[in-house]
Amino acid sequence: MAHDENAAPAGAQSFYLTTPIFYVNDAPHIGHAYTTVAADVLTRWHRQRQEDVWFLTGTDEHGQKVMRTAEAHGVTPQEWADRLVESAWEPVLTTLDARNDDFIRTTQPRHTERVRSFIQKLYDDGEIYAGSYEGPYCVGCEEYKLPGDLVDGTGDLEGSKLCPVHGRPVEMLSEQNYFFRMSAYADRLLALYEEHPEFVQPASARNEVVGFVKQGLQDLSISRSTFDWGIPIPWDSSHVLYVWFDALLNYMTAVGQGSADPADAEKFARTWPADVHLVGKDILRFHAVIWPAMLMAAGLPLPRTVFAHGWLLVGGEKMSKSKLTGIAPSQIIDHFGSDAFRYYFMRAIPFGQDGSFSWEDLSARYNAELANGFGNLASRVAAMIGKNFGGALPAPGSPTDAEEALQAVATKAVADAEDAIDRIAPHEAINAIWTLVDATNMYLTEQEPWKVAKLPGETAGGAGVEGGRLATILVTAAEALRVLAVLLNPVVPKAATGLWTLLGAEAAVGPLDAQDVRTVAPFGQLPAGTTVTKGDALFPRLEDPEEIPGAPTTA
Structure with missing residues (x-):
């Protein structure tokens, strides 16, 4: 300088x-x-x-x-x-x-x-x-x-x-x-x-x-x-x-x-x-x-x-112990977990501005974005690899425009998230990462691997065929999840570690913390034969917080 x-x-x-x-x-x-x-x-x-x-x-x-x-x-x-x-x-x-x-x-x-x-x-x-x-x-x-x-x-x-x-x-x-x-x-x-x-x-x-x-x-x-x-x-x-x-x-x-x-x-x-x-x-x-x-x-x-x-607001006022408006972190984390707490406060409030905490908004985001959007994506991909390839990542076939498009989303997500972090804008970094979550869900919806699995030549003896279209789709989705595990490790470290384990990535490419975020985007880093397991849900569905005794009221 x-x-x-x-x-x-x-x-x-x-x-x-x-x-x-x-x-x-x-x-x-x-x-x-x-x-x-x-x-x-x-x-x-x-x-x-x-x-x-x-x-x-x-x-x-x-x-x-x-x-x-x-x-x-x-x-x-x-x-x-x-x-x-x-x-x-x-x-x-x-x-x-x-x-x-x-x-x-x-x-x-x-x-x-x-x-x-x-x-x-x-x-x-x-x-x-x-x-x-x-x-x-x-x-x-x-x-x-x-x-x-x-x-x-x-x-x-x-x-x-x-x-x-x-x-x-x-x-x-x-x-x-x-x-x-x-x-x-x-x-x-x-x-x-x-x-x-x-x-x-x-x-x-x-x-x-x-x-x-x-x-x-x-x-x-x-x-x-x-x-x-x-x-x-x-x-x-x-x-x-x-x-x-x-x-x-x-x-x-x-x-x-x-x-x-x-x-x-x-x-x-x-x-x-x-x-x-x-x-x-x-x-x-x-x-x-x-x-x-x-x-x-x-x-x-x-x-x-x-x-x-900015400040976290309760009833329009700055949160304060002296005004009896303070909420202990454990009141939220005991129900939703530390990952959801971290994700919510980093994404829901533009960093640098004031924001109001809402129990209902946290619950809605947990279910829509973490449980359904991200967690369910990981479960679906792992389950399909388990069902069609016995839990071993297959060798993919040649990529099509759909795979190239998802790769482009991953590359841009990394670049945009990196830029946001350097600007101290964690909310924008998570928004950038979530473009890859949404794009991968859309990719699966459009490619319909559950239908592809029934096409002639895609299975043999009840198992998926290496190098086929089904293999390409599932490997591409697994690669997107690998990128997401690295990008989300700073935000939701427990879930990211769970995803890394689910993907068998530790044995395949090394420890999660050792992955350089700057080189994570290119697909093709998980070798064929990598063991993929379904594991526990990364974000299990939770009961309605209105039914939980002592839940904080809406801010």
Whole structure:
């Protein structure tokens, strides 16, 4: 890239993606799971390209919000964080079938020690100074608000100024703090957004950030002295570091920045800068304004992209534990399974926009697209190979225009899905993949292999004939399924693994994870004689969710 601060280390081959680190004030809901699944799908896709991938997630455990939650439960903040991480935040990764490489906690010494080193250097370089601040503060956001950010309360809250995100009255705080000279970086930030529009995505998010910075930046209060749950300021232990200044640094501390260990230094050089920070749009400014300013001040490379996705809505409002609108991922996954959860949220909501969760829509898509569209396709092909060729993939005959057309759909599906992933548009990638599902179903409908099997010369002694038309049709359909297994492995890994097993592909062409998505499209990779088995349904039919006790209501 032309911009030095965005230059990757020489020889870097890695793909590094992060989720936000999540507050431990409560258990995860499907809004948190949405971000995590998106991160997992994107990183699994890059793994399918055989890239060196690092996927980081974790928990943000300091700050006033966590401290107050712990106090309300009669435990220390550390005890509360330990309890929530062990009982909820780490287990949900397994529930979602997420394949993260690391889990960072901001109370870990590897983080706290490196953070103290980072801010000490900024202080020594004159980027931090002492001052005082008074203003409206939202504990939920852990952020001082500008007067223009607030909304007027109504009803019982009439006369109060509310945080627009949490809908709660802000608190007026006045304290002596240390400040980061963020205002000095306004022009450099605007130049960054201008020269590197990919730095903030989607375009609507970038426009918001540019408008915000053009209004002028204030210096940032980065310490608190009214409570003690945080990382102590190295030069003044009566202050703890502002939770966001602490939390943002996790993206670097987790991959070795600030460590004296040569192995950590090597990992940091290989991994940083991050390729993608996935964030919810409510925390966009922290990541697109404060974070790059911090890195500029420290003389460190900037991440390549901050991508702000939309909110999951319930009844038209952002999903929130504080408003009792949170739905636990297990409420959905216990019935539909993790694959269906992952598929639904990645396909039904255009990534970057808000979207409402609907139990009925999920049920309809499960049945129409996963059970009938994809799962039934796999079962039909396996059953016909079993019936006509004893479960051994036959040698095909010469392809016709119909086979060439399906091959063209597969080639285009791979190219379009690849392009969508690079644009961080997983919904478009799945749409592209589904063109091959639909085309293969249509191919079978039009070619009618069940009728071809009854034609003269297609069977001998009750078995299909090698090299015949029936063999060509079934081999072509099996090849389409092979392509689909690879393309869908990042999205529905359990079903994709089941399909790979059904096709006998492990013995024929190797492990599913080892298939390079970029070379998967050409048909003819499954050798004749490959054992195909019907196996269990990839997406079994499920009972009507309206009959399930405790099912979430329509959003």
